[in-house]
Amino acid sequence: xxxxxxxxxxxxxxxxxxxxxxxxxxxxxxxxxxxxxxxxxxxxxxxxxxxxxxxxxxxxxxxxxxxxxxxxxxxxxxxxxxxxxxxxxxxxxxxx
Amino acid sequence: xxxxxxxxxxxxxxxxxxxxxxxxxxxxxxxxxxxxxxxxxxxxxxxxxxxxxxxxxxxxxxxxxxxxxxxxxxxxxxxxxxxxxxxxxxxxxxxxxxxxxxxxxxxxxxxxxxxxxxxxxxxxxxxxxxxxxxxxxxxxxxxxxxxxxxxxxxxxxxxxxxxxxxxxxxxxxxxxxxxxxxxxxxxxxxxxxxxxxxxxxxxxxxxxxxxxxxxxxxxxxxxxxxxxxxxxxxxxxxxxxxxxxxxxxxxxxxxxxxxxxxxxxxxxxxxxxxxxxxxxxxxxxxxxxxxxxxxxxxxxxxxxxxxxxxxxxxxxxxxxxxxxxxxxxxxxxxxxxxxxxxxxxxxxxxxxxxxxxxxxxxxxxxxxxxxxxxxxxxxxxxxxxxxxxxxxxxxxxxxxxxxxxxxxxxxxxxxxxxxxxxxxxxxxxxxxxxxxxxxxxxxxxxxxxxxxxxxxxxxxxxxxxxxxxxxxxxxxxxx
Numbered sequence: 001x002x003x004x005x006x007x008x009x010x011x012x013x014x015x016x017x018x019x020x021x022x023x024x025x026x027x028x029x030x031x032x033x034x035x036x037x038x039x040x041x042x043x044x045x046x047x048x049x050x051x052x053x054x055x056x057x058x059x060x061x062x063x064x065x066x067x068x069x070x071x072x073x074x075x076x077x078x079x080x081x082x083x084x085x086x087x088x089x090x091x092x093x094x095x096x
Numbered sequence: 097x098x099x100x101x102x103x104x105x106x107x108x109x110x111x112x113x114x115x116x117x118x119x120x121x122x123x124x125x126x127x128x129x130x131x132x133x134x135x136x137x138x139x140x141x142x143x144x145x146x147x148x149x150x151x152x153x154x155x156x157x158x159x160x161x162x163x164x165x166x167x168x169x170x171x172x173x174x175x176x177x178x179x180x181x182x183x184x185x186x187x188x189x190x191x192x193x194x195x196x197x198x199x200x201x202x203x204x205x206x207x208x209x210x211x212x213x214x215x216x217x218x219x220x221x222x223x224x225x226x227x228x229x230x231x232x233x234x235x236x237x238x239x240x241x242x243x244x245x246x247x248x249x250x251x252x253x254x255x256x257x258x259x260x261x262x263x264x265x266x267x268x269x270x271x272x273x274x275x276x277x278x279x280x281x282x283x284x285x286x287x288x289x290x291x292x293x294x295x296x297x298x299x300x301x302x303x304x305x306x307x308x309x310x311x312x313x314x315x316x317x318x319x320x321x322x323x324x325x326x327x328x329x330x331x332x333x334x335x336x337x338x339x340x341x342x343x344x345x346x347x348x349x350x351x352x353x354x355x356x357x358x359x360x361x362x363x364x365x366x367x368x369x370x371x372x373x374x375x376x377x378x379x380x381x382x383x384x385x386x387x388x389x390x391x392x393x394x395x396x397x398x399x400x401x402x403x404x405x406x407x408x409x410x411x412x413x414x415x416x417x418x419x420x421x422x423x424x425x426x427x428x429x430x431x432x433x434x435x436x437x438x439x440x441x442x443x444x445x446x447x448x449x450x451x452x453x454x455x456x457x458x459x460x461x462x463x464x465x466x467x468x469x470x471x472x473x474x475x476x477x478x479x480x481x482x483x484x485x486x487x488x489x490x491x492x493x494x495x496x497x498x499x500x501x502x503x504x505x506x507x508x509x510x511x512x513x514x515x516x517x518x519x520x521x522x523x524x525x526x527x528x529x530x531x532x533x534x535x536x537x538x539x540x541x542x543x544x545x546x547x548x549x550x551x552x553x554x555x556x557x558x559x560x561x562x563x564x565x566x567x568x569x570x571x572x573x574x575x
Contacts, residue, residue: 014367016178053171053193058377062149065113068120068134076133076242079140086129087227087239090180 003031099298104256106293109281111154116246118145129241137246139184151248154280159196160390161278170195172373181223191370194218213255222247261325277422291316298332308342324349408438423461430467436474473501514561526551
C-alpha cells in the first residue's frame with residue numbers, strides 16, 4: 001500500500017489539521033513506513049480466521065441502570081479553552 | 097416523465113433509561129446545561145465506558161417487536177467525525193455487527209397492508225446540543241451543552257421501501273406506537289426522544305436503478321417529516337423533468353417557511369473510518385435470553401387492532417385511532433371492561449373525549465374523566481337513567497368538576513323520565529296546546545312531530561326519554 005500526497009491531504013482535512021507544505025512530504029514518508037511495517041501481517045494466511053472483535057477473552061461487561069453523581073459544572077468546564085454561561089464555547093460549525 | 101419516489105428512514109429513538117449508555121449520568125430532560133456530565137461522557141483521557149444493561153435489553157425488545165433477527169454476537173465501533181457535538185471526536189456506535197437485522201414493519205396505506213423492511217437496529221450514544229445566538233449560519237460561535245451526550249439511542253434503519261411522504265409518515269407513526277407499546281422510549285418528539293433522518297430520491301417509474309438522493313436530518317415532528325418529503329419530491333421532480341441533476345447533499349427543513357435548503361457543512365467527505373471500540377467487549381446474547389424477552393412483550397398494535405375488531409366489531413377506522421397510542425388503547429380496554437357497549441365507548445372516546453383533550457392540549461392519560469368514570473356514565477345511558485342528550489351535559493360536568501356521573505345525575509335531578517303515564521300526561525297537554533301542529537302532522541307534514549317532541553322535551557327540561565316521547569306522541573295523535 002502506498003500513501004499518496006492526496007491521502008495525506010484527505011486525512012488532514014478529516015482530522016481538521018492544516019499541514020504546511022514540508023510536513024506533507026514528511027508525513028507521507030512516515031505513514032508509508034508505518035504501513036509497510038504492518039504489511040508483514042498481510043503475508044499471513046487468515047482465510048479461516050474470524051476477524052478479532054476484541055483482544056481480551058471477555059464478553060458482556062454490563063452495569064446496572066443506576067444514577068451516579070455527575071461532575072460539578074465548574075469542574076466539567078475547567079479544561080475548556082472558552083466557556084460562556086455554563087456552555088463550552090467553540091468556533092462556529094457551519095460556513096455562512 | 098412519471099417518477100417514482102424512493103424513501104428510506106433512519107429513526108433515532110432515545111431509550112427511557114435512568115442513566116446514559118456508558119456512564120451513570122442522569123438522562124433526565126431539561127436539566128441546566130452541562131450538569132449531567134462526567135469524565136466518561138466528556139471523553140476525558142483514561143476513562144472506561146461500561147454498557148448499561150437496560151440499553152441492551154431495550155434494544156433487543158425493539159428488535160424482537162420489529163421482527164428482526166437478533167445477532168447473538170454483537171459489538172461496538174467508533175464512528176470518527178470531528179464535530180463539537182461529541183467531545184471524543186467519535187461516536188460510539190455499532191457498525192458491521194449491530195444488535196438486530198432483517199426485520200419488517202407492516203403499515204396500512206389506503207386500506208392495504210404494505211410491508212416495510214427494517215435493515216438493522218443498532219445501539220449508539222446521542223450527541224450533545226449545539227446552541228447558537230441567532231441561527232446556525234449567522235452566529236459567530238457555537239455553544240455546547242453535553243447533557244445529551246451519551247444518552248442511549250437505538251437507530252432503526254428502514255429499507256428504501258417507502259413510496260411517498262404519506263407512507264413515510266404512516267411508517268413513523270406505527271414505529272412510534274410500537275416503541276411506546278413495548279415501553280422502551282418516551283417517544284416525545286418535542287423533547288427530541290424520537291427523530292428521523294430521511295433519504296429521498298426519484299427514478300423514472302418502472303426502472304430499478306436508484307436516483308441521486310438528498311438527505312434531511314433531524315426531522316422532529318410528523319409535520320416536518322411529511323412536509324419536507326413532499327417538498328423534496330416536488331423539488332427533485334422539477335429538476336429532473338427540466339433535464340437537470342439532483343446533487344447528493346444534506347438539506348435542512350425550515351418549518352416556518354415550509355421549504356428545504358442546502359446545508360453547507362464543513363465536513364466534506366463522509367468518511368467515518370469505523371474501527372472496533374477497544375474499550376468495550378463484545379456482547380453475546382443466547383437464544384434463551386431472546387426468547388425470554390420475546391415472551392415478556394405486551395400485545396403489539398397489530399394484534400390489538402385485530403382483537404378490537406374481532407371482539408367488539410369496531411370499524412377499521414375506529415380501531416386505527418384507538419390503537420394509535422398505547423395510552424388510548426389502554427383507556428378503551430378499561431372502559432369496556434365494565435361491560436358497556438363498545439361501539440358507544442368508541443364513539444365517546446373519539447367524539448367528546450378527543451374534542452376536550454384537543455382543546456386543552458392534553459394526552460388521554462391526563463384526562464380529568466377517567467376510564468372508570470366514562471364507563472359509569474355509559475352504564476347510566478344503558479340503564480335508561482339518562483338519555484344520550486343528557487349525557488352530553490353530564491360529561492361536561494364530569495370534565496370540569498371531576499365528579500362521577502351518578503353523583504352529578506343525583507345532584508342535578510337529571511334522572512330521565514321513562515314512566516309512560518307521566519309522559520302521556522305531558523304529551524296530552526302539548527297536543528291540546530298545539531292543535532295547528534297536530535293538524536299539520538295529520539295532513540302528512542312529518543316535520544310537525546319534531547316541533548311537538550321539542551315542546552314536550554322543553555316541558556320536562558330535557559328529562560323525558562326522547563324515543564318514548566316520539567312514540568307516545570304518534571300514538572296519542574292517531575287515537
